[in-house]
Amino acid sequence: MNQVKLTQLLQQFFLEDLGEGDITVQTIFSNEERSIGKFLMKDQGIIAGLAIIKKGYEILDPSIKVDCHVKDGDSVQKGEVIATVEGPTAPLLSGERVILNLLQRMSGIATLTRKAVVTLNSDHTRVCDTRKTTPGLRMLEKYAVRCGGGFNHRNGLYDGVMIKDNHIASAGSIQAAVQKVRSQIGHMVKIEVETESRHEVIEAIEAGADIIMFDNRSPEEVIEFIKLVPKSITTEISGGIDLTNIAGYSDTGVDYISLGMLTHSVSGLDISFNLQGGKK
Numbered sequence: 001m002n003q004v005k006l007t008q009l010l011q012q013f014f015l016e017d018l019g020e021g022d023i024t025v026q027t028i029f030s031n032e033e034r035s036i037g038k039f040l041m042k043d044q045g046i047i048a049g050l051a052i053i054k055k056g057y058e059i060l061d062p063s064i065k066v067d068c069h070v071k072d073g074d075s076v077q078k079g080e081v082i083a084t085v086e087g088p089t090a091p092l093l094s095g096e097r098v099i100l101n102l103l104q105r106m107s108g109i110a111t112l113t114r115k116a117v118v119t120l121n122s123d124h125t126r127v128c129d130t131r132k133t134t135p136g137l138r139m140l141e142k143y144a145v146r147c148g149g150g151f152n153h154r155n156g157l158y159d160g161v162m163i164k165d166n167h168i169a170s171a172g173s174i175q176a177a178v179q180k181v182r183s184q185i186g187h188m189v190k191i192e193v194e195t196e197s198r199h200e201v202i203e204a205i206e207a208g209a210d211i212i213m214f215d216n217r218s219p220e221e222v223i224e225f226i227k228l229v230p231k232s233i234t235t236e237i238s239g240g241i242d243l244t245n246i247a248g249y250s251d252t253g254v255d256y257i258s259l260g261m262l263t264h265s266v267s268g269l270d271i272s273f274n275l276q277g278g279k280k
Contacts, residue, residue, distance in 0.1 A: 005139060009139075009140070013102075033089045033090070037274065038273070039083040040271065040272050040274060041081075042270035044075070044076060045111030045114075046113075047071075047074050047269075049072065049106035050082070054066045057085060057091065057092070066083065069082055069083060073110070093275070106144035106147070108269045111148065113127065113149060116246060122249075122250040124255070126255065127149070127150045128150055128152060128259070129145045129153055129262050148262075163192065165215075168194075174193055174203040174204050174207050178193065178204075178207035190211060191211070193207070193209040195225075201228055205229060211233065211235070213237070215239045217237065238258040241257060
């Protein structure tokens with residue numbers, strides 16, 4: 001993750017939560033009181049976002065010592081301590097909720113991604129994410145997908161062209177849309193075209209698309225469409241795929257399966273933060 005951007009995000013999140021200060025800890029604890037805290041798994045899954053603990057407490061109080069016992073991408077078990085922190089009690093508690101919120105969400109995404117990869121069980125097809133991320137958290141959520149063994153689709157509208165049904169309808173055809181884009185973008189930018197039929201797949205090939213996406217197609221349809229596509233063109237499936245049916249696409253030969261559910265329909269992994277007791 002980009003550390004500069006991570007710092008900016010955490011500063012923003014802390015400002016939202018702390019405002020002018022944590023009045024609870026400020027009225028209970030003195031500046032001299034110190035504690036040891038542990039991040040404890042209350043569920044099993046794949047951990048992601050340990051840098052949140054380190055960077056978060058570095059922002060709140062650089063004297064806080066953070067010791068992570070696992071690595072991002074590791075499989076962790078219920079009851080396992082994943083990190084220990086030691087320092088002034090007040091900032092340990094003030095930073096707890098923001099850090100846990102992010103750590104739990106990122107670990108939930110990594111866990112769901114790992115389940116999708118394992119369920120697909122393909123040596124060829126890669127699982128990737130989409131732009132269906134939480135506003136403000138895209139960098140973190142896409143990093144979590146990688147921790148779970150998945151891959152990233154484009155980061156935003158700025159780093160890849162994706163011509164969808166509304167673009168095609170407005171431009172008049174796939175051919176016209178691709179030609180307009182190709183005449184203006186640089187050679188480093190790839191063009192992806194969304195297709196729903198055999199006719200559209202052929203048109204996208206003839207138009208010179210770099211990537212062809214089969215939208216809401218069955219495994220049987222994907223197998224037939226891929227026969228039409230030259231090896232030089234990357235293929236992708238999207239739409240209507242989840243853990244209940246993803247295994248059916250394992251032998252289709254498609255290069256990527258993009259899953260919006262990895263980031264928009266995920267539950268956080270249950271993680272708690274507990275102080276072992278204050279000390280001076």
